[in-house]
Amino acid sequence: MELIGRNLSPFVRRTAVMLKLLDLPYDQRGLSTADDTEEIAKINPVVRVPSLVMDDGECLIDSNAIIDHLLETGDPDHNLLPASGADRRAVLRLAAIGHGVMEKAVASSYERGRRPKELVYDKWVEMVEGQVVGGLAALNEAAAGGDYLHGSNLTLADVNAVVAYDFVGIGVRYLLKENPYPALAALSDRCGALPAFADTAFKPG
Numbered sequence: 001m002e003l004i005g006r007n008l009s010p011f012v013r014r015t016a017v018m019l020k021l022l023d024l025p026y027d028q029r030g031l032s033t034a035d036d037t038e039e040i041a042k043i044n045p046v047v048r049v050p051s052l053v054m055d056d057g058e059c060l061i062d063s064n065a066i067i068d069h070l071l072e073t074g075d076p077d078h079n080l081l082p083a084s085g086a087d088r089r090a091v092l093r094l095a096a097i098g099h100g101v102m103e104k105a106v107a108s109s110y111e112r113g114r115r116p117k118e119l120v121y122d123k124w125v126e127m128v129e130g131q132v133v134g135g136l137a138a139l140n141e142a143a144a145g146g147d148y149l150h151g152s153n154l155t156l157a158d159v160n161a162v163v164a165y166d167f168v169g170i171g172v173r174y175l176l177k178e179n180p181y182p183a184l185a186a187l188s189d190r191c192g193a194l195p196a197f198a199d200t201a202f203k204p205g
Ligand SMILES: N[C@@H](CCC(=O)N[C@@H](CS)C(=O)NCC(=O)O)C(=O)O
Pocket: 008, 009, 010, 011, 033, 047, 048, 049, 050, 061, 062, 063, 064, 106
C-alpha cells in the first residue's frame, strides 16, 4: 500500500499512525498539496491528502474512509475502536473532537500562511482558533481521567487527540504557550514514546 501525503498534515499522520499500530506495511509518497497539485490530482480529483493506494490499485481518499477500511480489515478484535454501543459512541465522539481540532488548526494555519498578509481575515482566525481551544480543553479534560481518553487501552480517540495536539504545536504554536493542556501534553509525551507516533512525527527539513 502507498500512503500519499506528508506527516505535516495531521490527517496524513493519523492515518500513518493507524497503519503502524495495526502493523500494516506501507510505503509513503510525501506529496504536498501546495507544491504537487498535478500529481495529487491524478490520485484524488479534489487534490487533498491523504489518499491510500492499495496493492490492487484501488485508491481510498479522506482519512475517515481510509481509517474505516484499516479498522475493518486490520482490527478484528476492535482494540482501537469498540465494536458497538456506548463505548464505541464515546470513542467516536472524542475522535471527532480531535479531528475537529485538526480541521480548525489547519484552517487557521492556511488563513495565516497561504494568504497575502493584507487579506488575512483576523475575525475568522479568531473564530477557528476559538474552536481549536474548545476542542483542546475538552480533550484535556478527558485525558485527565486516566492513562487513555476512554477505557483502559489506546484507541482512535487517543490517536486523533495526540496528532491534533502535536499539529497545533507546529501550526498554531502560540495556543500552547504556558502549557494550558497539561494532561493532553502528558498523553502526547506518553504516546510519543511509542514507535507508531515517534516514527511518524513530522520532521521539518
Ligand atoms: N477530511 C479530510 C481533510 C483532509 C485535508 O484537509 N487535508 C489537507 C492537508 S492538511 C489538504 O489536502 N489540503 C488541501 C486542500 O484542502 O485544498 C481528511 O480527513 O482526510
